[in-house]
Amino acid sequence: MTRPIQAIIHPAALVNNLLVARQAAPSAKIMSVVKANGYGHGLLRVAKALEDSDGFAVLSVGEAVRLREAGFTQPILLLEGVFHSGELSIVSELGLSIVVHSVEQIEMLKRGWSPVKLNIFLKLNTGMNRLGFAPDAFPSALATLQACAIVGQITLMTHFATADEAAGVSDQLTRFKALTQDIALPRSLANSAACLRYPETHGDWVRPGIMLYGASPFATQHADDLGLQPAMSLVSEIIGIQNVKAGEPVGYGGTYRAERAMRIGIVACGYADGYPRHAGTGTPILVMGRRTRTLGCVSMDMLAVDLSEMPDAGVGSPVTLWGEGLSVEEVARAAGTISYELLCARAERVPVVEGA
Ligand SMILES: *Cc1c(COP(=O)(O)O)cnc(C)c1O
Numbered sequence: 001m002t003r004p005i006q007a008i009i010h011p012a013a014l015v016n017n018l019l020v021a022r023q024a025a026p027s028a029k030i031m032s033v034v035k036a037n038g039y040g041h042g043l044l045r046v047a048k049a050l051e052d053s054d055g056f057a058v059l060s061v062g063e064a065v066r067l068r069e070a071g072f073t074q075p076i077l078l079l080e081g082v083f084h085s086g087e088l089s090i091v092s093e094l095g096l097s098i099v100v101h102s103v104e105q106i107e108m109l110k111r112g113w114s115p116v117k118l119n120i121f122l123k124l125n126t127g128m129n130r131l132g133f134a135p136d137a138f139p140s141a142l143a144t145l146q147a148c149a150i151v152g153q154i155t156l157m158t159h160f161a162t163a164d165e166a167a168g169v170s171d172q173l174t175r176f177k178a179l180t181q182d183i184a185l186p187r188s189l190a191n192s193a194a195c196l197r198y199p200e201t202h203g204d205w206v207r208p209g210i211m212l213y214g215a216s217p218f219a220t221q222h223a224d225d226l227g228l229q230p231a232m233s234l235v236s237e238i239i240g241i242q243n244v245k246a247g248e249p250v251g252y253g254g255t256y257r258a259e260r261a262m263r264i265g266i267v268a269c270g271y272a273d274g275y276p277r278h279a280g281t282g283t284p285i286l287v288m289g290r291r292t293r294t295l296g297c298v299s300m301d302m303l304a305v306d307l308s309e310m311p312d313a314g315v316g317s318p319v320t321l322w323g324e325g326l327s328v329e330e331v332a333r334a335a336g337t338i339s340y341e342l343l344c345a346r347a348e349r350v351p352v353v354e355g356a
Contacts, residue, residue, distance in 0.1 A: 003268050004237035007346055008323070008355035009041050013214050013229035014049035020227045021208045025195050028202040029054035031077060031188065033209030035063070040274075040346040041213060041232055044070050045354065049231075050212065057207055061087050061096075068094050077121060080131065081105050088112045092150075099123050099157065101131040106141060109148050117152030120145060121188060124179060126172040128161035135179055142183070155186040155205065163193035164217040169201055193217035196226060215328055215339035223327055232343060233323025233355065234275075238287065238315055240266035241307070250304050251296030256281045263307045267319045270301040274345035275321055276335035283334040286320035287313050 021030055032053035038046030047056060047067055055075035058064055064076045081099040082088055085108040091098055092114035100106060101123040109118070122142060125132030133141045145151050158176050160169045169189075176189065187203030192211035194201040197218075210216075214230035216223040223230065242250075242264045250256045250264060258264075265287065271277040275298055283294040285305055295304040307313045322328040328339045335342070346352075 005269050005273055005350055006235055007350050007352045008233045009045055010231050010355050011049040013231040016229050017212045017214055018050050025202045025206045028206045031055040031057045031205045031207045032212055033057045033207050035059045036344045039213045040343040042352050061090050064096050092116055106144055114150040118150055119153045120151055121155045121157040124158045126158045126175040128159055138179055155188050156180050157188045160194055163191055169194055169198050210340055230323045234321040236267050236269045236319045238265040238317045239268045253297055256296035265305045265307040267303050267305055269321055270299045272300045273350050274347045279335035284330055286326050288317050
């Protein structure tokens with residue numbers, strides 16, 4: 001008997017969510033973002049379900065190698081470009097596209113050699129202040145790249161800091177437009193939130209990530225309402241039952257004390273599986289498809305749930321930590337984090353299986 005915890009991946013949901021992205025941005029090509037092992041869903045499994053994507057975006061050469069070896073021929077973008085000049089030969093060999101965000105990376109290209117021209121996504125810092133050329137450094141970065149022998153197609157790129165929030169994209173978009181208005185090059189700006197909410201950002205390539213996995217990028221809008229379906233269900237089972245008297249403590253630290261005589265279920269899932277330890281008492285959870293709440297501290301390998309109103313639940317009853325019937329966003333909110341972190345945090349020891 002193996003532990004009952006599993007991450008069930010739903011390929012049909014991925015296919016559906018890609019379609020939602022296409023419908024949201026009908027004139028743009030879709031660069032499906034599959035970094036972080038496909039947001040925890042498994043790189044190749046996700047790429048296969050999303051094979052109709054026009055391109056894929058990853059972080060490392062290693063991920064790109066895996067995609068090419070699996071037969072994917074689409075453009076593959078390295079979202080932070082190369083980290084040292086030694087990576088340029090494999091970039092050239094695999095025909096990867098690379099972000100260029102720093103003068104150091106431009107220097108690598110000036111000194112580098114490639115038998116084929118490399119496609120560049122030139123990153124502008126329009127206000128997020130993370131990666132990219134500041135507005136005053138952008139014109140000379142572009143000119144230098146255009147004069148660089150091994151540089152082929154250049155696409156102008158930026159990334160939004162608040163596309164998912166009330167602040168929106170207008171400040172950054174205005175800056176981007178002012179800098180690029182007279183330049184006839186392709187553009188790529190939109191993450192999931194901008195893809196769904198701001199058609200004016202779509203340009204030539206949109207870069208959806210989280211929406212493809214069926215989570216809403218917006219705190220104020222549910223995934224269902226956007227037509228998105230969860231691509232991962234994290235499921236397990238009840239492995240133990242405790243009947244406690246009023247006032248008895250539950251779990252490490254005794255942080256929760258039974259409000260009355262209670263029936264408690266112990267679930268085979270803990271923080272070593274990627275379930276957030278910061279999810280306190282009251283975090284929603286499904287037992288036999290019905291909603292209940294967690295109790296006390298999440299342990300490394302287990303957590304406790306309230307079965308007081310579920311006399312029919314017992315050892316072996318199915319549990320959904322998140323996924324179909326319970327959005328990962330809701331669990332994330334209860335843990336003071338975002339869906340992205342929970343999906344990416346799925347631990348290696350949680351087997352991934354393909355579901356419907
Ligand atoms: C991760 C990432 C995305 C995808 O963002 P989502 O919010 O998941 O849609 C898009 N662009 C860049 C540069 C990224 O790093």
